[in-house]
Every structure is written in C-alpha cells, then in structure tokens.
Amino acid sequence: MRRFALLLIFPLLLALAACGADMGEKEQVERPLPPAPPSAEELYAAELIAEMTLDEKVGQLFLCRCPQVNSLSDITTYHLGGYVLFGRDFAGRTPAELQQVLADYQAEAKLPLIIATDEEGGGVVRASAYKQYREQPFASPQRVYAEGGFAAIAADAAEKAQLLLGLGINVNLSPVADVSAESSYMGGRSFSDDADLTGEFVRTVVGEYEAAGLGAVLKHFPGYGDNVDTHESAATDTADWEDYLNLHLQPFIAGIEAGADAVLIAHNTVTCMDEQNPASLSQAVHMLLREGLDFDGVIICDDLKMDAIEEHYSIEEAAVQAILSGNDMLCCSDYHRQIPAVIEAVYQGRIAEARLDESVQRVLLWKMQLGLIEVPQK
DSSP states (O other): OHHHHHTHHHHHHHHHHHTTOOOOHHHHHHHOOOOOOOOOHHHHHHHHHHTTHHHHHHHEEEEEOOOOSSEEEEEHTTTTTTHHHHHHHHOOOOOHHHHHHHHHHHHHHHHHHHHEEEETTBBBSGGSSSSSTSSSSSOOHHHHHHHHHHHHHHHHHHHHHHHHHTTTOOOOOOBBBOOOOTTTTTTTTTTBBHHHHHHHHHHHHHHHHHHTEEEEEEEEEOOOOOOOTTTTSSEEEOOHHHIIIIIIHHHHHHHHHHOOSEEEOOEEEEETTTTSSSSGOHHHHHIIIISSSOOOOOEEEOSSSSSHTTSSSSSHHHHHHHHHHTOOOESSOOOOHHHHHHHHHHHTSSHHHHHHHHHHHHHHHHHTTTTTTTOOOO
C-alpha cells in the first residue's frame, strides 16, 4: 500500500522538493518502519567497500560497451563493473570461443563482471542474429504471444536465459516495459499498447529469468511512450501525470513486484515529472522510482552516447550528472574519459564518496544475487 500511496501524492512531493519545503507531509502519510538489521550480504558488501580504493569504487559504476581493443586490460586498468555485448562481439566467434573470451574477462577482474546484452527478440537481437548461436533469431515478443500466448512467452524467456547463461552472459537488458503505439519508434519493441497486457508480459519474463538465475533489466523507465528516437535527438513527453500513473508505470510496477534486479532509465524529458532534465539525469524521476515504487535495486542510465544527452552535456559532465542524479550504473562507450571525470568530481567535492558507496553497495548486492560474488559463511 505504501507504494500506491506515495504514487498518488508524488506531484505534491515534487513540488515540496522543488521549493525546498519540509518533507514532513510525507511522514504524515505513513510513518516509516524501523530499519531491518543488515543482511549477511549487506555486511559483506560493506566489508568489500571498506577495502576499495576510490578508483575501484568509481569503476564498479560503469557498464561499458565492450571495446574492440584492450578489452582485457581495461578491466583492471579501470576496475570496470561490467561489459555490454553487441552484435560485433558475437559475429565471427563460435559459442565455445565466446565462452572462453568471457571466462578470460572474469578471470582478469578483481570483482566479477556484469556481462550483459540486449536479446529482446525481433528487431533487437545480439547472439541469435548469428546461426552459430541459434538457427533462427528470436522472434519478437508480439509474434511469440500471437502464436502461443503467455506459455510461449515463458518458454521463449527460458530459452533465452539458457542460451545466454551458457555463454557466460549473466544479464539480459530486457524485458521492454514500455507501453507504445505500434506506429511509434518504440512500437516494434514494445509488447503492447495495453498496460495490463504489457504488465503480464513483463511479470512472466522476469519470473523466468529469475528462476534461471539471469539478471532482468526493465526498460525504459518511466516509459518511452510514443516519443522519437533519443539516439538522434532530444525527446519531450508532455503526457500528464494521470497517463503515467495509469498507463506507463504499471508494467514497471509489475516487473518490480516480480523481482526485477535493475531498471534502465530513458533519456526522454517527461514534463509532468521534470520540465528541465531528461529522465536519466533527473533527480525527480529517480525519486519516483526509489520512493514511489519502492525500488531498491540497481538503476542504470541508458547509453550516455546519444544525441539527447550530447546536445546539452559534454561527455565528461554527462557522467558526473548521471551519478548526482541517482544512477547506480552508467551505460557508456567513453569510459576512458568519463571515469577520470567522475573521480575528479569526487576530489572537487561535487560528488560525495558516501554517494558512491550507496551505488557500489547496490552493484555488489546485485552481483551476489546473480551468484557472481559468494558471501562467506560465518
């Protein structure tokens, strides 16, 4: 009930935060329960963080496009949190060869890596685009559902999990939780323009991934809607709060309740939440996800190398703002420049090291949930 109560009053909370007012009204809605004692995982994460250097902490917050050169050495040079694999990383390699490459990456890392890809099905496939991985590319979720309903969706998700985990990939950047019209940019990737149907799709996929041990990432929060491609230009969504509350947020709520590990934030500017900043760099949008939806997992900003971001921020400043806004991991290609920029921002006092620790803890807990970091028995 807390989640829905906070969602209903979220516009009020935004107004209070914007004017610097006392947030006491929030306490009058519902008194918080005393904090639970830390779990064994949280205690171990705190131990690991206490032993980490600043450079190591910052590196853990970067989920980087796997480079074509220095991919092995950069793991230790920059203490990376993980790599995202694209089509070029699968092309020309057999499954056995890719398994060995990824095993070498993990062996090089002081802390195990998140190894992610986008295997959505339909227009966005990575491994299954190549016959050595699957005879046919995974079909779009819409087609899978049309041919076999949610039983087929569950089987499709289970097969994706089996394929990816067998290769050494531990996170799929899916499911797409957007509610979009078929004619829009995101329409071909969205499951439906119906919020309830999309929510059931998201719940089914997350359940299958979680059962298999594959990390699930809901995208693109707070809902892409019918906006233009943010790879190529800025996008402003003027839908009102009721549309977001009753339509776009519902599949994300379903995915969080199903146990999704992470949520990826879009670059759309959603005026009913923040008129000035894209969602990925908006404290208000992150507040909605944390406070309104009670999400305590990893928040990932979409790739910062998109025109919607680069029109307004330098490569370096975008990374600093992403951390300040509340992201835990940054999808990026320019980590060679962005990691030093974040480190420098800490030295300058712009980013508090305690702020880094919050995100590093969430990243480490995610890696524990995925079985990448083993918690010692005491």
